[in-house]
Amino acid sequence: DKEHRHKDHKKDKEREKFKHSNSEHKEHSEKKHRDKDKERLKHSDSSSDKHRQKHKDRDKDKRREEKVCLWVVGMLLNENFFSLIGCVVLLFVMIRWEEERYTDGSKWRFLEHKGPVFAPPYEPLPGKVKFYYGGKPMKLSAPAEEVATFFAKMLDHEYTTKDIFRKNFFKDWRKEMTSEEKSVITDLNKCDFSEMSEYFKAQSEARKQMSKEEKQKIKEENERLLQEYGFCIMDNHKERIGNFRIEPPGLFRGRGDHPKMGMLKRRIRPEDIIINCSKDSKHPKPPPGTKWKEVRHDNKVTWLASWTENIQGSIKYIMLNPSSRIKGEKDWQKYETARRLKKCVDRIRAQYREDWKSKEMRIRQRAVALYFIDKLALRAGNEKEEGETADTVGCCSLRVEHIKLYPKLDDQEYVVEFDFLGKDSIRYYNKIPVEKRVFKNLQLFLENKQPEDDLFDRLNTSILNKHLQELMDGLTAKVFRTYNASITLQQQLKELTCSDDSIPAKILSYNRANRAVAILCNHQRAPPKTFEKSMQNLQNKIDEKQNQLSAARKQLKAAKADHKASHDDKSKKAVEMKRKAVQRIEEQLMKLQVQATDREENKQIALGTSKLNYLDPRISVAWCKKFGIPIEKIYNKTQREKFAWAIDMADKDYEF
DNA sequence: CTCGTCACTTAGTATAGGACGG
DNA sequence: CCGTCCTATACTAAGTGACGAG
Numbered sequence: 001d002k003e004h005r006h007k008d009h010k011k012d013k014e015r016e017k018f019k020h021s022n023s024e025h026k027e028h029s030e031k032k033h034r035d036k037d038k039e040r041l042k043h044s045d046s047s048s049d050k051h052r053q054k055h056k057d058r059d060k061d062k063r064r065e066e067k068v069c070l071w072v073v074g075m076l077l078n079e080n081f082f083s084l085i086g087c088v089v090l091l092f093v094m095i096r097w098e099e100e101r102y103t104d105g106s107k108w109r110f111l112e113h114k115g116p117v118f119a120p121p122y123e124p125l126p127g128k129v130k131f132y133y134g135g136k137p138m139k140l141s142a143p144a145e146e147v148a149t150f151f152a153k154m155l156d157h158e159y160t161t162k163d164i165f166r167k168n169f170f171k172d173w174r175k176e177m178t179s180e181e182k183s184v185i186t187d188l189n190k191c192d193f194s195e196m197s198e199y200f201k202a203q204s205e206a207r208k209q210m211s212k213e214e215k216q217k218i219k220e221e222n223e224r225l226l227q228e229y230g231f232c233i234m235d236n237h238k239e240r241i242g243n244f245r246i247e248p249p250g251l252f253r254g255r256g257d258h259p260k261m262g263m264l265k266r267r268i269r270p271e272d273i274i275i276n277c278s279k280d281s282k283h284p285k286p287p288p289g290t291k292w293k294e295v296r297h298d299n300k301v302t303w304l305a306s307w308t309e310n311i312q313g314s315i316k317y318i319m320l321n322p323s324s325r326i327k328g329e330k331d332w333q334k335y336e337t338a339r340r341l342k343k344c345v346d347r348i349r350a351q352y353r354e355d356w357k358s359k360e361m362r363i364r365q366r367a368v369a370l371y372f373i374d375k376l377a378l379r380a381g382n383e384k385e386e387g388e389t390a391d392t393v394g395c396c397s398l399r400v401e402h403i404k405l406y407p408k409l410d411d412q413e414y415v416v417e418f419d420f421l422g423k424d425s426i427r428y429y430n431k432i433p434v435e436k437r438v439f440k441n442l443q444l445f446l447e448n449k450q451p452e453d454d455l456f457d458r459l460n461t462s463i464l465n466k467h468l469q470e471l472m473d474g475l476t477a478k479v480f481r482t483y484n485a486s487i488t489l490q491q492q493l494k495e496l497t498c499s500d501d502s503i504p505a506k507i508l509s510y511n512r513a514n515r516a517v518a519i520l521c522n523h524q525r526a527p528p529k530t531f532e533k534s535m536q537n538l539q540n541k542i543d544e545k546q547n548q549l550s551a552a553r554k555q556l557k558a559a560k561a562d563h564k565a566s567h568d569d570k571s572k573k574a575v576e577m578k579r580k581a582v583q584r585i586e587e588q589l590m591k592l593q594v595q596a597t598d599r600e601e602n603k604q605i606a607l608g609t610s611k612l613n614y615l616d617p618r619i620s621v622a623w624c625k626k627f628g629i630p631i632e633k634i635y636n637k638t639q640r641e642k643f644a645w646a647i648d649m650a651d652k653d654y655e656f
Numbered sequence: 657c658t659c660g661t662c663a664c665t666t667a668g669t670a671t672a673g674g675a676c677g678g
Numbered sequence: 679c680c681g682t683c684c685t686a687t688a689c690t691a692a693g694t695g696a697c698g699a700g
């Protein structure tokens with residue numbers, strides 16, 4: 001018990017640090033927000049007024065704090081014994097809470113919100129927009145029409161041509177039809193949605209052409225909705241909600257070769273929604289004439305509302321924004337776990353290398369799989385239900401058909417070729433030389449197996465994670481991804497950054513370090529549709545700059561010659577001017593060239609995912625502080641909000 | 657040990673909206 | 679000021695991993 005408490009105490013202290021930096025930051029941003037509101041209210045204010053206002057605000061805050069302090073002191077000094085008792089009880093409850101919060105798995109003590117925003121109801125098509133079956137116009141019942149519009153809106157998409165998509169869609173569509181419709185519409189190929197499709201195209205065109213005022217009105221309405229439904233109170237903070245809108249109905253588009261693509265994603269009603277909030281909060285009201293499925297008060301979870309989705313039968317949640325305390329703390333914890341792995345990774349590596357020699361097959365498989373997870377940053381690879389999802393794999397679910405062994409390939413020995421579809425059906429393709437022992441083990445694992453058999457037939461994620469748990473508290477397969485990503489960034493930054501580079505050059509280095517991680521984690525993207533064009537545009541700009549530069553250089557030369565001839569002050573000044581101009585253009589050119597390199601290298605690589613989910617933000621913050629890079633160059637507004645804790649916490653010497 | 661459930665993180669893409677250059 | 683282009687954001691699918699029942 002003593003030991004336990006000691007550990008907890010240490011944890012608490014660290015948490016205290018986190019909370020402090022986080023709330024401090026929040027105060028800043030809240031204040032900014034308030035100031036902005038005021039700006040909106042009286043936009044005629046002069047800037048000095050605003051400035052004064054800011055000061056006033058700060059003073060007010062200070063005074064309020066002082067008042068609270070005085071109140072507490074007053075209570076303590078008060079002769080009124082009962083107030084004193086009250087005060088002590090309050091403190092006791094607070095302390096008790098602080099302890100409880102971390103030992104019993106509670107996530108909050110007070111939670112109040114307004115519930116979700118539902119998708120707008122279906123608006124029937126104007127009569128002139130017709131659906132045709134077998135060339136004849138046909139008026140559809142509202143439910144059938146709605147589902148038809150989902151298809152019509154996707155008509156330009158490739159997947160409306162796919163067999164599975166069409167089959168699934170048609171089956172679900174027929175369920176929405178009246179019996180007469182059902183008897184008439186028996187063949188999707190005879191359906192003509194083109195008028196509907198044209199109508200929606202025209203609608204979106206019209207939306208683009210809307211006047212400023214109309215756009216402004218929509219914007220204001222969105223803002224109102226955000227203000228009303230987009231925030232909740234969790235404990236003592238107003239927190240931004242991540243997704244407060246319920247997903248609208250539509251046709252399901254799974255990624256990759258998904259067996260359920262085209263199925264109807266049904267409309268979610270209040271009767272489907274479970275609300276989660278605290279008992280003592282003002283409960284959200286369901287829309288008039290409706291009821292929630294349930295209102296519960298479970299403070300062991302972080303979600304505010306949930307519903308069961310009809311495609312996979314999984315649960316969807318409404319949760320807080322990444323900037324919230326609850327998400328930030330968890331994020332921070334994740335990186336702390338990865339840092340603990342750093343301390344013992346050598347031991348673990350030695351261990352799995354040793355296990356390659358084990359007498360037991362299951363241990364060898366475990367060790368080789370772990371080697372892949374560590375070296376190649378593969379995902380764990382949980383089993384999936386066949387026929388329910390696209391056929392994708394991770395490490396533990398690799399099959400024989402996903403690897404090829406080459407005892408010799410070109411000038412390398414023991415090469416393993418990986419070729420499989422991972423998460424989101426993104427292809428992982430890699431040829432990698434491995435140690436002889438690993439290679440021999442793989443040959444052993446492949447013996448007497450069919451292509452569709454599991455490579456690691458004695459292993460799954462649960463076995464692997466149980467083993468990892470024994471090696472380090474809190475260790476799971478995904479910690480390796482976090483650890484290797486973060487350590488790679490740190491090491492690459494060290495390697496690539498030159499302190500006397502210009503800021504754009506340093507940022508290129510940062511992006512390259514980021515890119516190394518994205519490649520490691522296989523974070524790909526489809527090349528943007530306009531990639532070639534935008535590259536060309538940039539190249540044109542570069543050419544233009546180059547011309548400017550040679551012109552400026554010529555002028556400088558001329559000015560110099562002029563100065564040599566006349567030796568007067570005026571010509572000297574002219575030389576200086578021209579010299580500066582050349583310098584400025586050189587800088588601009590450099591910047592453009594850097595931008596072009598960056599963009600080219602980024603064609604098929606997505607940096608965002610690793611930045612947001614794998615890279616300890618304190619590494620980036622420290623790097624910025626060390627090299628005098630403004631943090632805004634690395635993190636945009638949202639990212640700064642998410643990583644507020646790190647921005648406050650890390651100094652220039654932070655080591656992951 | 658298997659299976660299903662649940663909660664939460666990680667993922668790529670479509671598009672809204674804002675910056676920027678003519 | 680307006681159209682173009684790019685970035686940020688919204689959206690939601692698809693993973694991971696814990697846990698409990700049988």
